[in-house]
Amino acid sequence: MPLWSKRQGLDGPYPLISHLLDTAASATALWDHWLRPGLRELIEDSLGPEAQSWVTAAAGLHDLGKANPVFAGQLFAKTAEPWHEGTRRDLVAAGYSLEVPTERLRHLRRHEKVSALELASTDLDYGAPVSGDWLAASALGHHGRFEIPDSHECKAFARSAGGAWHESRDHLRAAITGACGLGTDPEVPEASPAVAVLIAGLVVLADRTASEWHAVQRARGELASGVLNPEDHLRWIEHRTRFFASRLEETLGVYRDFKDARASIAGDFELRPLQQAALTAGAGLWIAMAPTGNGKTEAALLRHAARNERLIFALPTQATTNAMMKRVQNAYNGTGNVAELAHRLATVEDFYAPPAEHRMAGGDGLIPSEFLRNGTARLLAPVSVSTIDQVLAGSLRTKWAHLRLLTLANAHVVIDEAHLMDQYQSALAGQLMTWWGATGTRVTVLSATLPQWQRDRFAQAYDRTWVPAPICFPSHESVPGTPELLTQESYGITVTTRRSDDPVRDHIDWADRMKKQAPQARLGIVVNTVGRAQQVALGLQRAGMDPIVLHSRMTAGHRRDAADRLLTEIGRGGQGTGTVVVGTQAIEASLDIDLDAISTDLAPAPSLIQRAGRAWRHPDPQRALRLPGVHELPLQVITGEGKRGALPYFSSELARVEKHLTGRTRLIMPDESQGFVEASALRLDEVDWTEHEELTDHARRYARAGGVVINTNDLTDPYADLESLMRLTGHDVEEETATRLIEMPSITALTIDPGGRGGVPGAWTGSIGDLEAITPQDRTALRQAMAATVPLNGKLARRALAIANSWNPQSRVLTAMIPVILGQGGIGYDTLLGLVEDGADA
Structure with missing residues (x-):
C-alpha cells in the first residue's frame, strides 16, 4: 500500500499504517505513565471498561484522512518536490484515482477534516452531539482547531475521496481498532463532552510524541532490520509502546515523587x-x-x-x-x-x-x-x-x-x-x-x-x-x-497617610529624612507607575543616593541584575545596609527581600498589605541597629490628587481605601487584614457613576472576559454539540497580553546598543543583522537576545512600530519581537532608570 504519512527530514516515505500504529502505541504509554489516575477513572466512567482501548484507537485513527488524493498525491502542494511524480505514479498503479477537479483541491487539503468525516456517526454538522461524535472530534482537533467541514468540503469528500480511497480508510480503521483490542467493526460508545476534550488533547500529545524525529527514525531502522513487521499490528503496538514509555523520560518526562x-x-x-x-x-x-x-x-x-x-x-x-x-x-x-x-x-x-x-x-x-x-x-x-x-x-x-x-x-x-x-x-x-x-x-x-x-x-x-x-x-x-x-501572633504597622499634590517630591523627601535619622536603614519606595518610579529614582540619585530600580520597562537582563543585587543585599540572610529600592507593583509580590521602612503610593488594600509584606519579614537582630528606637514597621501612604493620581487603579476603589485609613495611625495584623480588604473592595455597583470613563473601563473588563473566554459550562453539559467545540478553539495568543488588560498596542522590543557604547545592561551589542542570523539551535545567542527584551505598550510601542526596521530573523522565537536601536524614534535608555523617552528628563 503506497499510502504514506511523513516525508519531511526523511530520505524516504514513512508508511501511513506505521504512523497510525505508532500514535496508538504512544497513547498507550501516555495512559499508563503520564495520565493521572483521576483522569483515567473519569474517562473509564464515561466510556466503560474498554476506555483505554478506545483512547488508543482514537489516537491511532487521527490521521486516517491522509488516505485521500490531495494529501497522498500532494495535489495542492505549494512547491513541487522531486519525489511527487514518483509517488503519484505509485498511487495510480495501485488503483487510486488522482482525478480531482481543480475547484475541489482546496476542499480536500485538510486531512483532519477527511479523518473526521470518515469517523463521524452523523452528518457532522454544528448541532451534532459531542457525545456521539467524540471520535470524529478527536481527529478533527489534532491540528489545533475544531473546524467543522463546510458543505463544499463534504461534497468533495463524497465525490473525490471514495472508491479505493474509502476502501483503504476502511481497511486502516479495522486494522487499528482490531490491534487495539476492539474488533474490526466496534460500536462506538458515547463520551461526555469533558471526556471528549480530554481525549482530543491526548490525541494531540500522542501525535506529537509519535512524530518526533528520533521516534520515526528508530521505527524506520527497525522496519529495515525486520524487528518490526507492518503486517503484525498487535506486536507493533506492544513493541512500540515499550519504546514510547522509555522515551517519555526524554520527551514529556515522568513525574518522580519526593523520597522524603x-x-x-x-x-x-x-x-x-x-x-x-x-x-x-x-x-x-x-x-x-x-x-x-x-x-x-x-x-x-x-x-x-x-x-x-x-x-x-x-x-x-x-x-x-x-x-x-x-x-x-x-x-x-x-x-x-x-x-x-x-x-x-x-x-x-x-x-x-x-x-x-x-x-x-x-x-x-x-x-x-x-x-x-x-x-x-x-x-x-x-x-x-x-x-x-x-x-x-x-x-x-x-x-x-x-x-x-x-x-x-x-x-x-x-x-x-x-x-x-x-x-x-x-x-x-x-x-x-x-x-x-x-x-x-x-x-x-x-x-x-x-x-x-x-x-x-x-x-x-x-x-x-x-x-x-x-x-x-x-x-x-x-x-x-x-x-x-488559624491562630497567629498579632503585630502592628505604624501608618502615616499623606495627601499630596506632588507625590514624587514627598517620596524623595521621606527617603531624605529617613537617611538622616537612620543612615543604615533599608528603605523601599513602591509607586504605581513606571514613570513615577523613574522620577523618584532620578530625584534620589540627585540627592546623593544610589537607588536600585525595579520595574517592567527595563531589559530582562537589567531586571535580573537588579533583582539579584537586591536578593544579595537584603534577601534572606543578606547583610546589606543603607539599601534604597524604588519600584512598581513588580516589588509587592516579587522578591523575598526584607526592608526596614516603606513609602508607598495609595493602592488597593491587598496591594498595600503585600507591599508592607516586603518589610520586617524575618526576625533580624540587626534591625534595631539599622533603625534605632523603632519597634514596628513604619509605612507611609501617599495619596495623589485627582483621578490621574489613582492610575492605574480606579479612583473609586482608592477612595474607599483612603477612607478606611483616615484617622488611623496603626493597623493590627493579621486581625484587621480581612476587614481592611473587605471595606476597600470595589464592586461594579459601587463604581463612582460620575466618573463615566471609570465605569466604562470597569465594565470593559467584564465585557472582554465574556468575549474571549471559553464557556466551560458547555463542556459539562451532556447535551453539548459540535458548535461548542468550535467555540473552544481560535487563534494563537501571546499569553501575557491576552490575559491582562493593558493599553494597546503591546509589543516586545529587542533593544540594541551598537558596540555597547551606551553601556546599557542587557541590551544586544551587535547589529540587527547579527540578531537575524541567530539560529534556533544557538541557545547561547538566543539567551543573549532575550536578555535585551523590554515589554512596551501604548505610546512607546507605537513609536517602536513606527521605526519599521527591516526584520527577518531565522529563529521563530524572535519573529514577533520588534528590534529597536536605542536612540531611534525618541526611544532611549538610562542605565539607572531603564527605557525612557530619548531627550526627556525622566
Missing part, C-alpha cells in the same frame, strides 16, 4: 499550623489565606506530595516565577524531574544553562527538556513553574485549547498571590475552576488577602453545591467545606 517529602520541603523545621493542615487537605479546591511567614509555599508542596502527580505552580510575575523556581528546585533536589520555567523570557534564566555535569547526572534537582522548551509545551512538564498568564490562557479561545485543558487537568495546580488577579483575570480563573471541578483536579489557592467576592467566585465555580460561609483570616478552607481559623 517532609524533609525535602520543610527540612528540620517544625511544621506550622497551615502546613500541618495541608497534609490532610485531600482532594478538590483548597484555599489558604495567611500572612507572610506562615509557610504557604511549603504548605502547597506538602499538599502536593500526598499524591504522585504533576505540579503546575503559577505566580503573578516573571520575577516571582523565577524566584519560586529556585525554591521548588531546592525542594525537588535529588529527584531528577524534568521541569520547565514557563513565561515569555524564561530562556534568559539560569535554569536553562545548568552545568554539563548536572545535565548528565540526571539525579539532581530539576532538569529542562528540549522537547518541552517552547510555548504551551512547558506546562506539560512533570514540574512546571509558570506565570499565571500561562495558566489563564487555558480559558481563552485559542489554538490547542483542548491540549491546554488536558494539561491543566492532569496536574495539581497551585495559584499563588491569587488576590493580584483583577476582575478580568478572575473571570478567566473562574472558567478554569469550573473545568477543574468537572475533572476532579486538585487546585490550591494561596493568598495573604483574598477578598470574599473572589473567594466566592472561585469556590462556586469549582463546586456548584458549595454554600458560602463568612470568610475569616487567617484561615484555610476545603471546597466543599467551611473556613478553619
Whole structure:
C-alpha cells in the first residue's frame, strides 16, 4: 500500500499504517505513565471498561484522512518536490484515482477534516452531539482547531475521496481498532463532552510524541532490520509502546515523587499550623489565606506530595516565577524531574544553562527538556513553574485549547498571590475552576488577602453545591467545606497617610529624612507607575543616593541584575545596609527581600498589605541597629490628587481605601487584614457613576472576559454539540497580553546598543543583522537576545512600530519581537532608570 504519512527530514516515505500504529502505541504509554489516575477513572466512567482501548484507537485513527488524493498525491502542494511524480505514479498503479477537479483541491487539503468525516456517526454538522461524535472530534482537533467541514468540503469528500480511497480508510480503521483490542467493526460508545476534550488533547500529545524525529527514525531502522513487521499490528503496538514509555523520560518526562517529602520541603523545621493542615487537605479546591511567614509555599508542596502527580505552580510575575523556581528546585533536589520555567523570557534564566555535569547526572534537582522548551509545551512538564498568564490562557479561545485543558487537568495546580488577579483575570480563573471541578483536579489557592467576592467566585465555580460561609483570616478552607481559623501572633504597622499634590517630591523627601535619622536603614519606595518610579529614582540619585530600580520597562537582563543585587543585599540572610529600592507593583509580590521602612503610593488594600509584606519579614537582630528606637514597621501612604493620581487603579476603589485609613495611625495584623480588604473592595455597583470613563473601563473588563473566554459550562453539559467545540478553539495568543488588560498596542522590543557604547545592561551589542542570523539551535545567542527584551505598550510601542526596521530573523522565537536601536524614534535608555523617552528628563 503506497499510502504514506511523513516525508519531511526523511530520505524516504514513512508508511501511513506505521504512523497510525505508532500514535496508538504512544497513547498507550501516555495512559499508563503520564495520565493521572483521576483522569483515567473519569474517562473509564464515561466510556466503560474498554476506555483505554478506545483512547488508543482514537489516537491511532487521527490521521486516517491522509488516505485521500490531495494529501497522498500532494495535489495542492505549494512547491513541487522531486519525489511527487514518483509517488503519484505509485498511487495510480495501485488503483487510486488522482482525478480531482481543480475547484475541489482546496476542499480536500485538510486531512483532519477527511479523518473526521470518515469517523463521524452523523452528518457532522454544528448541532451534532459531542457525545456521539467524540471520535470524529478527536481527529478533527489534532491540528489545533475544531473546524467543522463546510458543505463544499463534504461534497468533495463524497465525490473525490471514495472508491479505493474509502476502501483503504476502511481497511486502516479495522486494522487499528482490531490491534487495539476492539474488533474490526466496534460500536462506538458515547463520551461526555469533558471526556471528549480530554481525549482530543491526548490525541494531540500522542501525535506529537509519535512524530518526533528520533521516534520515526528508530521505527524506520527497525522496519529495515525486520524487528518490526507492518503486517503484525498487535506486536507493533506492544513493541512500540515499550519504546514510547522509555522515551517519555526524554520527551514529556515522568513525574518522580519526593523520597522524603517532609524533609525535602520543610527540612528540620517544625511544621506550622497551615502546613500541618495541608497534609490532610485531600482532594478538590483548597484555599489558604495567611500572612507572610506562615509557610504557604511549603504548605502547597506538602499538599502536593500526598499524591504522585504533576505540579503546575503559577505566580503573578516573571520575577516571582523565577524566584519560586529556585525554591521548588531546592525542594525537588535529588529527584531528577524534568521541569520547565514557563513565561515569555524564561530562556534568559539560569535554569536553562545548568552545568554539563548536572545535565548528565540526571539525579539532581530539576532538569529542562528540549522537547518541552517552547510555548504551551512547558506546562506539560512533570514540574512546571509558570506565570499565571500561562495558566489563564487555558480559558481563552485559542489554538490547542483542548491540549491546554488536558494539561491543566492532569496536574495539581497551585495559584499563588491569587488576590493580584483583577476582575478580568478572575473571570478567566473562574472558567478554569469550573473545568477543574468537572475533572476532579486538585487546585490550591494561596493568598495573604483574598477578598470574599473572589473567594466566592472561585469556590462556586469549582463546586456548584458549595454554600458560602463568612470568610475569616487567617484561615484555610476545603471546597466543599467551611473556613478553619488559624491562630497567629498579632503585630502592628505604624501608618502615616499623606495627601499630596506632588507625590514624587514627598517620596524623595521621606527617603531624605529617613537617611538622616537612620543612615543604615533599608528603605523601599513602591509607586504605581513606571514613570513615577523613574522620577523618584532620578530625584534620589540627585540627592546623593544610589537607588536600585525595579520595574517592567527595563531589559530582562537589567531586571535580573537588579533583582539579584537586591536578593544579595537584603534577601534572606543578606547583610546589606543603607539599601534604597524604588519600584512598581513588580516589588509587592516579587522578591523575598526584607526592608526596614516603606513609602508607598495609595493602592488597593491587598496591594498595600503585600507591599508592607516586603518589610520586617524575618526576625533580624540587626534591625534595631539599622533603625534605632523603632519597634514596628513604619509605612507611609501617599495619596495623589485627582483621578490621574489613582492610575492605574480606579479612583473609586482608592477612595474607599483612603477612607478606611483616615484617622488611623496603626493597623493590627493579621486581625484587621480581612476587614481592611473587605471595606476597600470595589464592586461594579459601587463604581463612582460620575466618573463615566471609570465605569466604562470597569465594565470593559467584564465585557472582554465574556468575549474571549471559553464557556466551560458547555463542556459539562451532556447535551453539548459540535458548535461548542468550535467555540473552544481560535487563534494563537501571546499569553501575557491576552490575559491582562493593558493599553494597546503591546509589543516586545529587542533593544540594541551598537558596540555597547551606551553601556546599557542587557541590551544586544551587535547589529540587527547579527540578531537575524541567530539560529534556533544557538541557545547561547538566543539567551543573549532575550536578555535585551523590554515589554512596551501604548505610546512607546507605537513609536517602536513606527521605526519599521527591516526584520527577518531565522529563529521563530524572535519573529514577533520588534528590534529597536536605542536612540531611534525618541526611544532611549538610562542605565539607572531603564527605557525612557530619548531627550526627556525622566
